Amino acid sequence: MGDVSIFLQHLTNGVSLGSLYALIAIGYTMVYGILRLINFAHGDIFMLGVYLTYYGVTYTSLPWWLVFILAPLLTGFIGILLERVAYKPLRGSARITILISAIGASFLLQNLGIVIFGGRPRAFPVPQMLNHVIRLGGVSINVVTFIIPAVTIVLLLGLTYFTTKTKTGLAMRALSKDYETASLMGIDINKIISITFLMGSFLAAIGGILWGSRYPQLMPLMGSMPGLKSFIAAVVGGIGNITGAVVGGFILGLGEIMLVAFLPRLSGYRDAFAFVLLIIILLVKPSGLMGDNVTEKV
Amino acid sequence: MKKSVVLLLVLMLAVASSASAEVIKIGVFEPMTGPNAAGGEMTVEGIELALELRGEVLGKKVEIVVVDNKSDKVEAANAVSRLIEREKVVAIIGSYGSSLSMAAGDIVNKAKVPTVGCSPTNPLVTLNNPYYFRVCFIDPFQGTVMANYAVNELGAKTAAVIQDVTQDYSVGLSKYFVDAFRQLTGNQASIVEMSSYNTGDQDFTAQLTNVKNKMPDIVFAPGNYGESALLIRQARDLGIDVPFLGGDTWEAPEFLTIGGEAVEGAVFSTHFTSEAPVTEESEVFLAAYREKFGREANAFAALGYDAYMLILDVIERVGSADSQAIRDGLAATEGFVGATGVITLDVNGDAVKSAVINQVDGGKFIYLTTVEPF
Known part of the structure; x- marks a missing residue:
């Protein structure tokens, strides 16, 4: 292996990890952008999405691609339910109250996961199609490594179109500015918030499925670390900004891989890297890299 | 009428407390959730099987109390504290994961409750700890x-x-x-x-x-x-x-x-494989495991089984379920025939056994x- 191909391999590894963070961060940032609510249960919704997919593929005779669509939809409805139970009754109360409710929801989902799915890990059934390796010169790339960034970009474009060009998107943006005025203008707030949670949770589940295809180990607590990292990615990019979330995700993924690759002595600190990055951003540019442009906020 | 109710309650209490004195409690702290969950669960299967086969010693019933240490060092320390202080166990079994066992080491040493590890293989688990023993080889x-x-x-x-x-x-x-x-x-x-x-x-x-x-x-x-x-x-x-x-x-x-x-x-x-049983006890264990779970046993179940059987053997040998007596008995273990081999504990409390x-x-x-x- 030459030095160039080693570097290219590291780069590929970083892009692959970064696009996963990006994908999960999009859902995070979307909910925040509209409701000004940090949905700490996002990582656990992600976990539910992976488990639903696991059960769908393993215990039903449905083709895997259909499960890959149905499970995220179902997860989306769980997201709506979560909002109804944990956030809606608190709408209008202090932000800290809702934040604590979000943390509570996160613990509840994790522990429900342990009770229902069991503490022992399960193997994610990776479809054969997503699980073969392509070798380009000295660089080895799993197909799923191509698929993840592609899905991320497609969803990014789709969401940007949705929020800027459709009527529901317009309503979402109005809601994010001032939701009392928006409701006076005849926007059905409950419906728009439900759609936001449906989409956010759908995205979390898609992220979960791709995460599972890359790292096929399922555990009830699997959502917490990716959830935190994606939250950091969203903050680094400028929370509320969808493009920023993608940029933040890539920075985080590439940074982590390069840290372990070139400073192997620090590999035990890869999680710390994410948090140090968060602290630096909050000190230097609290609004995030792309957070200044208020008009772009969803 | 009231009096008789009170009398009945007092009687029930008396019966309950005397019954609890007849029970020997052994604590188990193993990871049932988290990244080591499979290891803990397999070990507990072996311990439960052993309890079914031998649920009595010195004419008293044996009860096991299983506490999940969640594959976490802090939780492991909490788990043994709970077993010692709340459950008042006379001896402890655990834990899969050397770090988890080491987190509990100081606590069992200070409380003087003998503890038998099933599969923690790091030498530091038992080193300079007169109350920690193990039924497995070391790293x-x-x-x-x-x-x-x-x-x-x-x-x-x-x-x-x-x-x-x-x-x-x-x-x-x-x-x-x-x-x-x-x-x-x-x-x-x-x-x-x-x-x-x-x-x-x-x-x-x-x-x-x-x-x-x-x-x-x-x-x-x-x-x-x-x-x-x-x-x-x-x-x-x-x-x-x-x-x-x-x-x-x-x-x-x-x-x-x-x-x-x-x-x-x-x-x-x-530590052990069902394909190469080493003692007569291996055969007994394998057959009982097959009947209960419908599959072949692995090393962790076998080590859990051995840890429990060793403690019961010691209680019978020393004729007492007192923690200090059990500790001294464990330290003198020589030629105990377990499912995973013949166990003799050395000065550190480690078993010297073959590897598979x-x-x-x-x-x-x-x-x-x-x-x-x-």
């Missing part, structure tokens, strides 16, 4: 066994080591492997790459890309079954096709399901050979 032996296998059976001249720096088990075992490998090859430079990760990491591509660059003959990567399975999958994706070697933690069904085709050919050392080498073949663990203690 200096296990590391040497695998280094011998790599050099003598696979003809390896160079090796890369990938360790989990948050697990004392992985760090210790890696160190003993490295020492033995260097000595066997007579070459200080024979370890071409040494890298590390944390429990809970999912992505190992950066470490593996560096390993691939050094082109070792084998990779030694002891760690949790889940992380190890993901690591080997990613290694195969990256085009690393040399043999992977590990330790006893790999013996979990999850290693096979998560690893899939990638873990085919992986070789590891462990297994290989993944066709989605199953296949027995290769047995290595006697040196």
